[in-house]
Amino acid sequence: MSIDSGASLARGLRDGDLSVAPRLLNLVETQTPAAREQTAILLDQLSPATLGHEPAGHVVGVTGPPGAGKSTLLSELIRTYREGGRSVAVLAVDPSSRRTGGSLLGDRARIEVSPDDEGVFIRSTAAADRLGGLAAATRSAAQALAVAFDVVIVETVGVGQSETDVADVADTVVVIVQPGSGDVLQFLKSGIMEIPDVLVITKADLGRIAQRAKSDIRAALRSIGDRTTKVVGVSSLPPSSGFEELVEALDRHRERIDVPGHRRNARRRAAVDDFRLEHGAQALRRIGGRRGALRVIDDAPADVAVPRLVAQLERAGGIADPIVAAD
Numbered sequence: 001m002s003i004d005s006g007a008s009l010a011r012g013l014r015d016g017d018l019s020v021a022p023r024l025l026n027l028v029e030t031q032t033p034a035a036r037e038q039t040a041i042l043l044d045q046l047s048p049a050t051l052g053h054e055p056a057g058h059v060v061g062v063t064g065p066p067g068a069g070k071s072t073l074l075s076e077l078i079r080t081y082r083e084g085g086r087s088v089a090v091l092a093v094d095p096s097s098r099r100t101g102g103s104l105l106g107d108r109a110r111i112e113v114s115p116d117d118e119g120v121f122i123r124s125t126a127a128a129d130r131l132g133g134l135a136a137a138t139r140s141a142a143q144a145l146a147v148a149f150d151v152v153i154v155e156t157v158g159v160g161q162s163e164t165d166v167a168d169v170a171d172t173v174v175v176i177v178q179p180g181s182g183d184v185l186q187f188l189k190s191g192i193m194e195i196p197d198v199l200v201i202t203k204a205d206l207g208r209i210a211q212r213a214k215s216d217i218r219a220a221l222r223s224i225g226d227r228t229t230k231v232v233g234v235s236s237l238p239p240s241s242g243f244e245e246l247v248e249a250l251d252r253h254r255e256r257i258d259v260p261g262h263r264r265n266a267r268r269r270a271a272v273d274d275f276r277l278e279h280g281a282q283a284l285r286r287i288g289g290r291r292g293a294l295r296v297i298d299d300a301p302a303d304v305a306v307p308r309l310v311a312q313l314e315r316a317g318g319i320a321d322p323i324v325a326a327d
């Protein structure tokens, strides 16, 4: 498939044309210099600097260990959003190309949606180019889709790094754990309690064991003085339960945060990540490491797209072969 121009895709998304989503993914996943140039143009034209405001879509990160019930939950979550009239895009970072282990493939549920609902777009993308990481392509796609879709969900698998990565793309981070699996314990020990905005305990239909997991999590959150993380129990099997409460918790969180400030910081961290991925740790050290790099772009306008920030870092590092030409 040939790639579309960044400008035409940006125009489609600005016009609210959801049907451009597959072509958008095709562009951002193509790594040729020409495609990267077009991606930079696309992001530029969809940046708040050009739009005059942040893309309106709510970007929700959903993460959790293998087999926790993410896919089953997403099917129900999508249905709940659709009933409320909202369009939904899902970018599922496919775990099959990462580390060995994980759940038995035979037991894996797919995200189930009505195939002719044009308000839903689902795409599995290959896992990241670094362990546990979110591909830059996924981040770019999420930012662009948020211009046209009401909700953009980015799904990743794991406990640990994936939460912090997903926090760099999402307005709201949901961590999913299942009761009685050791997930809850592992989660508590992994020191990532600060990351989730909403914590979901799946499989509420399991009864007491699910109740117990919920009270354990609540106690643990209290013990670290966390009073903001919302804990929600859901059952994704029919008759499902907890989904109205989950959507409400997600909406509440979004209303509470400073979206422009949050996204500005996320774009800056993303630019430093991209720079390091592209040019290596040594190049990053030359501009003062992560901190130095953040200082370099600190005075950049708050609302420019990531490739422009990367270009600024490249200029600071005297890099002659930039990812994309600046202007």
Ligand SMILES: Nc1nc2c(ncn2[C@@H]2O[C@H](COP(=O)(O)OP(=O)(O)OP(=O)(O)O)[C@@H](O)[C@H]2O)c(=O)[nH]1
Pocket (backbone or CB within 6 Å): 064, 065, 066, 067, 068, 069, 070, 071, 072, 073, 095, 102, 103, 107, 108, 109, 110, 157, 202, 203, 204, 205, 206, 234, 235, 236, 237
């Ligand atoms: N009882 C019960 N089982 C559930 C529920 N949600 C999911 N399951 C089951 O749990 C298993 C795993 O669910 P998935 O949705 O595939 O979990 P996942 O997190 O997407 O798994 P991976 O994609 O492998 O990481 C499946 O057998 C589901 O049928 C639930 O609410 N209650």
Ligand SMILES: [Mg+2]
Pocket (backbone or CB within 6 Å): 070, 071, 072, 108, 109
């Ligand atoms: Mg799954």
